Ligand SMILES: Nc1nc2c(ncn2[C@@H]2O[C@H](COP(=O)(O)OP(=O)(O)OP(=O)(O)O)[C@@H](O)[C@H]2O)c(=O)[nH]1
């Protein structure tokens with residue numbers, strides 16, 4: 323079909339148009355019929371993970387992240403089986419305020435591991451990622467080299483749900499990555515809110531990235547976060563920033579000495595680093611290896627993992643109970659009504675909570 327040419331260069335000209343192709347491409351629909359995407363069985367998942375098949379590993383993580391009950395069941399089984407085969411790994415938590423240089427640091431630092439034959443998985447906990455679509459995902463450009471590295475696997479933070487839910491998913495993903503042969507795991511989080519505590523509870527080593535200068539030396543990093551750090555790295559120690567970085571290093575070293583010992587036998591310290599020039603990165607890696615040597619020898623590494631296993635059992639129970647309570651039909655129906663009673667002062671908060679819990683208990687008797 324051809325339309326009469328009025329003015330070839332005008333965007334206002336209306337073509338009569340051509341016959342529209344069918345909405346479903348007939349070739350593709352035949353292709354799909356022939357190669358129907360097969361549902362993976364439990365064995366497929368396990369074999370894929372154990373043979374380091376990245377597509378299967380990613381699919382398994384997606385399953386772990388799913389909240390659909392039928393997915394949860396398979397996911398649980400996969401995690402359980404992977405746990406049995408996962409070897410000893412180094413789980414390194416990395417945190418720092420927005421802009422501290424985490425992504426740039428991970429890109430440069432991660433390569434020190436992959437180049438020396440380690441397999442590195444980068445995971446994240448970012449409870450805000452539903453809104454921001456996951457910091458790591460947006461960061462893939464900032465981690466260009468690492469994304470293309472065959473010894474590295476980068477997975478953005480699971481999105482949605484409570485911090486507890488997001489953290490549980492990341493913790494389970496760690497196990498899958500380890501079963502797939504990743505022996506170094508970075509778990510990144512933004513140093514705001516409670517997510518550092520969650521990352522701390524699943525890492526062996528906790529690295530805090532700090533900016534130098536910026537006037538306020540403690541830049542909103544809570545004391546508690548510093549207290550749980552095994553190493554503080556002052557980032558961006560390059561160019562005009564070098565002097566400030568060394569000053570900050572001295573300051574934080576002193577601050578770290580004031581904290582009581584953690585029982586690991588390890589003495590936390592502060593170093594400077596630059597992801598641009600690469601200075602200080604090797605020293606940080608050295609420190610991390612020293613930490614693992616020490617804590618594996620003195621048993622702290624295993625003791626800490628036992629404690630974390632216990633902690634996560636209780637966390638999961640708490641999370642599950644909470645979810646069930648709020649998903650309960652009766653509760654959902656009555657919640658609004660009780661909320662009104664409480665906010666208008668016709669009923670006390672504790673009395674309302676107690677009645678709702680009683681209602682829930684009766685249903686479960
Ligand atoms: N000079 C210098 N600049 C750096 C260095 N590392 C990071 N930057 C810059 O600092 C800015 C923030 O770095 P990011 O790596 O995005 O920081 P981030 O902590 O991941 O930030 P969020 O993802 O927002 O939490 C970027 O503009 C980087 O180019 C460094 O070692 N030296």
Ligand SMILES: [Mg+2]
Pocket residue numbers: 424425426457458461
């Ligand atoms: Mg980032």
